[in-house]
Amino acid sequence: MAELSGKVALVTGASGGIGQAISRTLAAAGASVLLHTNSQPDDAARLAAAIREAGGAAQVVQGDLAQPGAAARLIDVVRAKTPYLDILVNNAGKGGRMPLEALTEAEFAHYLQINLTAPLFLIQQSLTLLRDGGRIINISSIGTRSAWPEMAAYAPTKAGLEALTLLLAPQLGARAITINAVRPGATATAMNPGAQDPRQAAETAKQIALGRVGQPQDIAEVVAFLASARAGWITGQSIDASGGQRL
Ligand SMILES: NC(=O)c1ccc[n+]([C@@H]2O[C@H](COP(=O)([O-])OP(=O)(O)OC[C@H]3O[C@@H](n4cnc5c(N)ncnc54)[C@H](OP(=O)(O)O)[C@@H]3O)[C@@H](O)[C@H]2O)c1
Numbered sequence: 001m002a003e004l005s006g007k008v009a010l011v012t013g014a015s016g017g018i019g020q021a022i023s024r025t026l027a028a029a030g031a032s033v034l035l036h037t038n039s040q041p042d043d044a045a046r047l048a049a050a051i052r053e054a055g056g057a058a059q060v061v062q063g064d065l066a067q068p069g070a071a072a073r074l075i076d077v078v079r080a081k082t083p084y085l086d087i088l089v090n091n092a093g094k095g096g097r098m099p100l101e102a103l104t105e106a107e108f109a110h111y112l113q114i115n116l117t118a119p120l121f122l123i124q125q126s127l128t129l130l131r132d133g134g135r136i137i138n139i140s141s142i143g144t145r146s147a148w149p150e151m152a153a154y155a156p157t158k159a160g161l162e163a164l165t166l167l168l169a170p171q172l173g174a175r176a177i178t179i180n181a182v183r184p185g186a187t188a189t190a191m192n193p194g195a196q197d198p199r200q201a202a203e204t205a206k207q208i209a210l211g212r213v214g215q216p217q218d219i220a221e222v223v224a225f226l227a228s229a230r231a232g233w234i235t236g237q238s239i240d241a242s243g244g245q246r247l
Pocket of ligand 1: 013014016065
């Protein structure tokens with residue numbers, strides 16, 4: 001029997017990049033996957049169709065996590081589609097670089113809302129849907145443990161997500177729910193065009209122990225492991241998945 005058979009997963013930001021790879025991988029392991037999208041419903045629908053063609057189960061849910069109250073609304077939509085969840089992957093995120101001097105309070109509030117407020121309240125709102133023994137996996141960034149001054153809007157929000165991952169572990173542990181964060185390094189997706197460009201990727205690879213930038217599947221494998229029964233003894237951790245970038 002497939003490792004995640006009978007499990008139901010919600011993956012935010014599932015239409016492309018890392019979220020798409022996570023969704024395909026969880027579905028291939030037998031999970032029924034709710035694919036969340038904001039602005040790319042057609043891509044999400046194509047992904048759902050591809051998962052179903054491959055023998056898996058997938059449905060699309062939509063919601064703009066930049067809006068206050070978005071988490072509660074999204075979980076209402078999820079509740080209408082499934083009586084329970086086993087796996088929540090907070091993958092949706094907003095990346096960006098700018099000098100500190102150029103950052104406004106409104107912009108920072110926007111990053112905070114998508115990267116920390118929405119995941120926090122998605123966790124809160126899904127507690128009654130998550131079955132005992134469930135899994136919460138938050139996608140952070142190595143920006144939390146390496147100094148990039150141009151990431152003042154982004155890295156602090158991910159650091160907050162890692163703090164949340166740590167502090168909730170004992171509370172969730174009482175129900176055998178694990179919560180962990182995964183820290184990708186430079187990964188070739190729309191969010192990181194530099195990692196998609198062969199010349200820039202080769203330059204970045206010089207600071208990566210394994211000598212290349214990441215691909216979405218590199219991250220998806222770690223998430224699939226954390227979602228599995230095999231990772232039941234890991235909780236409250238933030239795990240680098242960067243090929244050893246800037247060690
Ligand atoms: N790529 C990297 O180098 C890298 C490195 C470290 C960490 N990460 C993290 O990895 C995660 C996935 O990013 P990615 O690299 O796969 O980039 P991506 O392809 O740009 O994906 C970002 C996802 O976030 C969703 N999103 C953005 N704004 C949203 C909003 N207002 N409401 C709801 N969803 C929203 C997008 O949904 P729609 O497309 O449906 O609108 C999209 O699916 C992010 O949390 C990112 O911070 C990436």
